[in-house]
Amino acid sequence: MSKQKQKGTAFETLIVRHLREHGFPYAERRALTGQHDEGDITGTPGVVWECKNHKTLKLSEWLRETETERVNGQADIGVLIAKRVGVSDPGEQYAVMTVNTIIGLLKQAGY
Numbered sequence: 001m002s003k004q005k006q007k008g009t010a011f012e013t014l015i016v017r018h019l020r021e022h023g024f025p026y027a028e029r030r031a032l033t034g035q036h037d038e039g040d041i042t043g044t045p046g047v048v049w050e051c052k053n054h055k056t057l058k059l060s061e062w063l064r065e066t067e068t069e070r071v072n073g074q075a076d077i078g079v080l081i082a083k084r085v086g087v088s089d090p091g092e093q094y095a096v097m098t099v100n101t102i103i104g105l106l107k108q109a110g111y
Contacts, residue, residue, distance in 0.1 A: 011053035012040050015081055018090035019044065038073035039066070048075040053083040059096055066097075077101060 001009075012029050019027035019041070026043035039048035050066040052058075062080050070078030080096040087093065 007053045008040075008051065011083055012051045014090045015049070015051055015093070016041055022091075036072050037069050038075075039069040039078070046076040048073045048078045049081060050078070051081045051083075055085060057082055057094075063096060063098065077105070 009029075016027045016029055024044050027041055028043045030038065030040055030042040040051045041049035048066065048070040050062065050069055052062050059080070059082070062082065066078040066080045070076075078097065078101070080094075082094040082096060084093055
């Protein structure tokens with residue numbers, strides 16, 4: 001396994017563990033599915049999670065990928081989790097989504 005793949009796997013595992021500790025007991029890493037990828041983490045119905053652990057942020061590219069995976073997975077929400085350089089706490093990583101996604105979430109929450 002390449003060094004980059006190992007970093008990605010470790011980051012996904014870290015995020016899964018954090019999700020489980022915070023109310024999502026069925027969260028787990030998803031097996032690679034190739035062309036019809038549905039994100040990196042499953043077990044949270046309606047949500048596709050894409051995790052990235054790179055030094056350079058490529059938000060536009062990664063959000064497009066997350067949206068494709070959201071559609072593939074027929075999910076309501078796509079969330080990009082991007083590793084913050086020098087930050088190990090999983091709860092302090094970047095969670096990225098479009099403005100329309102956050103507006104929808106806020107409206108659902110009663111704002």
